Amino acid sequence: MTDDQHAEVVLARCVREVVEFADADGWGNPPQMFALVPTADLVAAEPGLLDQLDDGSELTPIAQDAFPDDIAGGSMAMDEFLATTTWPPAVQGCVLVQEIVVLPPDAESDLDEALVPLLADDDAADAAGRAAAHAHPGRRDARLIAGVLRHGTSLCLLQIRPEDDDGFGELDLRTYPNLAPGLVEALHHTLE
Incomplete structure (x- = not known):
């Protein structure tokens, strides 16, 4: 496995964990950001967390504080917020989950x-x-999930809200070429 392929697997695992976390909260939630930190660093800083973390996960998503109330998913306010956000060097990536409308x-x-x-x-x-x-x-409600790593790997998924609102159905995750390239670029800039 090449380094790029390994990074894709690591990011996909983190994004999947974030999707499951967001899905467990149901629909109608504000956007949420997650920092991706090395699991080894997290365990070294907080040994009590070892039992709560996925075995073998290289990176662990850490939910960040809620966005200000005026920042909605896909809004200009979100763009402005991301433009002023930076992560410390210990953060290796980030994932943003936001609810959007697709047409x-x-x-x-x-x-x-x-x-x-x-x-x-x-x-x-x-x-x-x-x-x-x-x-x-x-219109359909959906979640847009975008994750990036510091060295360039990215993954963007779309989760369409089920029409029957079956909270226990399978996750319907989709990706498309060039899905949300502006968002992916904005997230990469937060890591510079």
Whole structure:
């Protein structure tokens, strides 16, 4: 296994742990950030945690304090917050979980109609876009989970909320080429 492949496996394991944590809390939650720290460093600092950690995990996700109330998933406020966030060298990566609205491809024209008159005002365009997305009949709630490691590895997943709201169903995790590249880039910048 190459170093890049190993990093992908380590990150995927952390992201899966974060997804399971978020899923256990149900839907309707604010965004949450996790620092990825070396498990060995964590155990050295807090030996009492050894029994609570996954065996063999190279990195452990640590939930961070809640975001301020005005920061919603996918918002301009989230972008601004991430632009001012930095991690200490001990943090090897991070994962962000946020609830978003996804729309079918044919919804683009509806959004364009809502936004065109407001393009000169970023805040008004953002608010109008969110309102149009939330009002669209084809909308689906989802979680966007983005994880990055300090040296460049990244993973971005989309979890669509089940329509029947079966809290005990299988996790429906999807990925796509170039899923949320701006978010991945913003998370990488927090580690510089």
